[in-house]
Amino acid sequence: MSMKFEIDAALMAHSAWRKRFRDYLNGKASFDLKTAGDSHQCQFGNWFDNEGHRLMPPKRQGDIRAAHDEFHRIAAEIVQKITEKRFAEVRADISSDGALNRASARLSELLLKASLHEPAAPAAPQPAESAPVSQGSEKPPAPSDSSSEPPDKTPE
Secondary structure, three states, X not given: OOHHHHHHHHHHHHHHHHHHHHHHHOOOOOOOHHHOOOOOOOHHXXXXXXXXXXXXXXXXXXXXXXXXXXXXXXXXXXXHHHHOOOHHHHHHHHOOOOHHHHHHHHXXXXXXXXXXXXXXXXXXXXXXXXXXXXXXXXXXXXXOOOOXXXXXXXXO
């Protein structure tokens, strides 16, 4: 599977998570609130932890991991603000120029940049005879959501 294909799939997984979270915020769906702040529990995080990080140079890995962690940190803060009934702050965080969308845009930007560049090939010893090397790739697991009470409706 090509790096671009895998990154495109990762972007789609991130987008799907955001949609489910937004649907929860608008009272349209349930959401596993315990995992909102855990960047390793979503489909993208699972893929990045297990396969995705291997596709990118170390500097890009760190930037993407930090952006993804920040996105989930903000999502967890939003959930906390909902439980504390700080709805005006939630509306600001989820507005088009709010913290959640800025963090998401940063992550998407880094992933798009990564998809435009092939990773640096690791230095390999020069064998006497060259043999083809195959690389496998696994699909990320399907996401799972648990039921929870939706908050009061908030605008997107």
